[in-house]
Amino acid sequence: MDPRFSAQDVLRCDLCETPVPPMYCDFCHVKLCKACVGEHLFDLSKEHKIVPFKQSESAYNYPKCATHINKPCELHCKKCNIPVCSFCVSDKHNGHTFRNILQDFNAKKEEMKKDLQELKKYLLPKYEEIGSEIDVEKSNLDREYGKLITAVVKKGEDWHREINNIVKKLKSEIDEMKSRQLALLLKQENTIKHKCLEVRQSILDLKKMLDLNDVSLTSGYKSHNEEFRKLPFTVKVSLPCFSPQVIKTEQLRQMFGSLSVLPISSKEHDDTLKMIKSSQSSVCPEVKPELTIQTKALIPTDFLNLYSVSCLSDEEIWTCGDDKIMKLYNLQGKLLKSIQTKSGNIPGDIAVTRSGDLVYTDPKTKTVNIVKNGEIREVIRLRGWDSCNICSTYSGDLLVTMNSDDKEHSKVVRYFGSIEKQSIQFADIGQPLYSCGPNKYVSENGNLDICVADYGASAVVVVNQAGKLRFRYTSYPKCSGTSFYPLGITTDSQNQILISDCLNHQIHLIDQDGQFLRFIFNEDLYNPYGLCVDTKENILVADWKGKSVLKMKYK
Structure with a gap:
């Protein structure tokens, strides 16, 4: 195999085969060592452009032609919108218009440089800033929702306190009612007990008089039954009723309080960061209420x-x-x-x-x-x-x-x-x-x-x-x-x-x-x-x- 075409061989000067030639003629597409540069320029029948090999067109990794094996595609067919080699120009693409593929390459590289600068200088800092804002919002969210929970819990405690007060008051009223009615019953009970004693004493007196057969004592007897027949008034206690109101959950919720429904608003960030409309100012139209x-x-x-x-x-x-x-x-x-x-x-x-x-x-x-x-x-x-x-x-x-x-x-x-x-x-x-x-x-x-x-x-x-x-x-x-x-x-x-x-x-x-x-x-x-x-x-x-x-x- 010819060592000049071996993938394992080093690059050599096209005139003298000196290894690793440092120069290149972009017009003639030849590699040159320093000693051969003068000889190459001596050929005045052609134009020459001598550049360091690293800056030459051959230093670029050209796409390979699909039709002509191992031929680099140095041109771009405008009509077919594909890269082509020099042999394709007179073959399948005869009559088409072309442009140097390096022109597109260099233009893309310039675009990439601008994108890189924008990403580093503007967009990444802005995204980091927005991320910081989200962190702040999250902190605010925790704090404010904590306040909401505290307010709701406090409201619940207030309600519990009021309900306990109501229960306490009702219990006090119940105890007071019971005490009043109990006092009436005790008073009546004492009256009845006293009357019972009087009746028992009358019974004993009558039995004694009947047993003695004392005429004078019997003649002076005066009946008290008429007095005892007048029974005391009976106190009939009527118990109070507790009439609880039906608990309606929705009404209870409305009375307790409710949360306002807040839409989550979004903030549109300035498009000037994309360096497209940097000179324009945006005005938000008024939303009709x-x-x-x-x-x-x-x-x-x-x-x-x-x-x-x-x-x-x-x-x-x-x-x-x-x-x-x-x-x-x-x-x-x-x-x-x-x-x-x-x-x-x-x-x-x-x-x-x-x-x-x-x-x-x-x-x-x-x-x-x-x-x-x-x-x-x-x-x-x-x-x-x-x-x-x-x-x-x-x-x-x-x-x-x-x-x-x-x-x-x-x-x-x-x-x-x-x-x-x-x-x-x-x-x-x-x-x-x-x-x-x-x-x-x-x-x-x-x-x-x-x-x-x-x-x-x-x-x-x-x-x-x-x-x-x-x-x-x-x-x-x-x-x-x-x-x-x-x-x-x-x-x-x-x-x-x-x-x-x-x-x-x-x-x-x-x-x-x-x-x-x-x-x-x-x-x-x-x-x-x-x-x-x-x-x-x-x-x-x-x-x-x-x-x-x-x-x-x-x-």
Whole structure:
């Protein structure tokens, strides 16, 4: 085998075969030792380019030609997009256009250098920075969730403490009742024992007199039986009854508190790190705070004007409007029951109690009435005040909004049955909380806040359980030029507050602290009035002029 073509042989000068030639002619493709460089350049019939062998084209690892064995591919066919050797040019690729394969090679190497620089200088540090941010987020996550758990545990301890106090108080009351009744029984027992002694003594006296046969003693005998025939009054002890309330887990959960649902936000990092749009600045478009939702059910009613809706169940709803008849419909629009007000007047508002009874206000008679087993019973009669709107609370109380007869004052009153438990009228500084106009729908939130849609003040007024003002909501700030017409109001399981904005044909959704979340629209919604939310988080809207109840899923 020719040693010049042996893979085991060292490279040699093409002119004198000197081993390991240090020079190379890129134009003639020959290896040269230093002694032969001058001789090679002496051939003036060709152009020459002498370079160190390490920088020559032959130092590159060319792809081998698939057609011509062992021939390096020094060209790239543009038409076929494949590397080719010099023999292919006049063979299968005749007439095609070519480019030097080293041009692509050098361009790729430059691209690789830029990529390497970007990876080392920009991208790796940025990924490491993001990794550090994640570590910080993880630490924050542990800390904040620890706080949440602590808050929940503390709330549980508070509840346990309150329950223990309630149990302790009830036990004390039971002990006191028992002591009083026991004292009565002991007193009666002493009386009976004393009478028994007197009767026994009379028996002994009579036996003795009968045995003596003493005429004078017998003649002076006076009977005491008439006195003994008057038996003492008997104390009949009646035992108290304990009437535990049914524990409803969902209501208990709502009263205990709930967690807000927070979306996991993602941060889009600056694309300038890719050195493509380094001169551009990105501007995030404003997201419109609105949600258009579809109707799940449209329940037509017979009212000319529909005011209020209240859920009896997820399948049945009570309604009232400009009619003395209150009507119960199912979701298919079938009329299930009709009840006329006791006075024949149009009801002011309706609500369904925790036990499923219908209550309604009668502004003209200044009363609040309850419908039980088809019979109407007056629960509350006001003096000097007109009843407006009503809701039933988690504890079974009733909240009633009312205006004074002189139209100068307005307040919310909490009732347990017919007993007034709380009156909410003024803020801390003595200013009225509510306007004196009509239409003040009221709802109790899961955190026990009392929420009033004050139409006359164009505001939603929220106070805590003690009646202290928490906040006023007067519409979304960016709609400051638009009037706010709050009418119906309700809350959901996340303590979010929903307010019907009647003349703007929309519903406002805010959180329990009064922060605006979004608007809710629907193509079937014209004038939203009364609102309620069922157990499946559907909102039901009494459409004033549309005369229908809309059922919508808003989450």
